[in-house]
Amino acid sequence: MNELKPSPALLCANCEAPLQGEFCHECGQSIHSVLKPVSHMLEDAGDIFFHMDERIVHTVPPLYTKPGFLTLEYFSGRRVRYIAPFRLMFVFCLLCFFFMHLAINGIKMGASENGERDTFGQFAEAATADDVHELYRKEMRTLIATQSDLATPDVVKTGLGTVQGMVLSAANKRLAELKAPSILPPGSGGEDDVKPSRFTVLGDSSGEFQFHLRWAPDAVNARLNAGLARLQSNVALAINPGPQQSEAIHRIVEGIFGVLPQTMFIMLPVFALLLKLFYLFRRRLYVEHLIVALHSHAFLFFALMILTLLGFAKTAVAGHVPIAGSVIGLVTFAMLLWMPIYLLLMQKRIYRQGWGMTILKYGLIGMVYFWLLIFALTAAVIIGISH
Incomplete structure (x- = not known):
């Protein structure tokens, strides 16, 4: 009479313990091989980061329609069928800001494609020479106030000088169309000359505002001041008309x-x-x-x-x-x-x-x-x- 022999059990490749499921009960290693086609690897990557399986069907509808349901389920120990709270928040946070970023980028800001139409289009729309002169003085007051501010970096001051010339050219172009006398360049004593403001931001001899935290290391102060300089530069370029405004x-x-x-x-x-x-x-x-x-x-x-x-x-x-x-x-x-x-x-x-x-x-x-x-x-x- 033949004796019945038990079939050989699968052994864990890592610790050689008998396997009774898809994971070893001794070391936790999966029985599945990591040597897979690229398509399977991409599926695993999507599962690791997004858990795009049946759990999303059980998670998203109650997340939006049943206030507190997922939280109470999690407290009760019923967690396997749902996406983990941090992973859920993390994915929706990134997706939310991604789409909001696209929406913001779709809004037209700053200069247009030719770099001047949005900034100087008001000159082309001015009906009279007085309107052109008033607009010119307004723009020049803003530019000169920024340029005379000690907190404005030198590189921005150089760019603002170019912008002043662009503003003058746009104003004179419109005045020529209206058959009115041109505006004299700044400093020539014309009626449209705008004087720099007496009020400036205190700064050091380099022309840039600096601050120093006594309790912080020098490297931290240097990093903070570098960030402050970039902030001043970005703000100055963003609020003043010019080809670099959009950027x-x-x-x-x-x-x-x-x-x-x-x-x-x-x-x-x-x-x-x-x-x-x-x-x-x-x-x-x-x-x-x-x-x-x-x-x-x-x-x-x-x-x-x-x-x-x-x-x-x-x-x-x-x-x-x-x-x-x-x-x-x-x-x-x-x-x-x-x-x-x-x-x-x-x-x-x-x-x-x-x-x-x-x-x-x-x-x-x-x-x-x-x-x-x-x-x-x-x-x-x-x-x-x-x-």
Whole structure:
């Protein structure tokens, strides 16, 4: 009689322990080989960064339509079917700022393609010689005030001298069309001469404003002053007409959007700390409040992303199908109204307090966080301008 023999078990290639699933219970190594075609590697990369599988179907709809549902599921231990809170917030944060960046880039700012039409188009539209003279004096006052400011870097002062000549040429061109006398160059004693302002920003002998923090290392002070010089240069080029205005504005926008995601990542634990302070007697761990902050911010970033995409759609179809543009406008209004309501319902369902106390804490937390966010975004804008 033949004896039954057990079939040989698969062994882990790393520790040789018998395998009973897709992962070794001893060392945790997967049974799947890393030697795969490139297409499989790309699928794995997408799964690592975005988890684009069935979990997104279980996560995104309740994230937007069920306030607090994902957070309560996470607290209950039912986590496998949903995308992790930080990964969810991280992906929607990047996508939100990406589409908002596209929207900002679509707005025309600064000089146009020929570099002069936006800046000096007002001269071409001036109806009388007096209008040309008034516009010329206005532009020259701005340029000379900036040029005489000791806080303006030397490289900007050189560029502003060229801009003054461009302004004079544009003004005289329009005066010639109006058959009026030309404006004399600055310093020639003409009636349109603009004197430099007596009020300047104090600076050092190099002509650039400097500051020194006694408690900071020299390398930190040097870096701060270098950033301050870039900030002054970008602002001076952005607010003064000239061929470099558009480039300066573009550089400022790029710098601001480069630091906004990091700013929001810093504000997340701050918001969680506010929740901890306002719900101190609920005896919840700080990490629980952090999960609430992650899910609430993920909802906000997702909503802002959809609103931005709806803005693109409205711009594309409004001119061809007006009723479609009106429908998109109504949907946008409903989404904007849903955002604060969602956050209030989420706070009520998670912390389970009465409506009166919930609304009071909702208002106080919102007010404190709003001003903290304004401060953080202002700092981000300053850092971005010094890019």
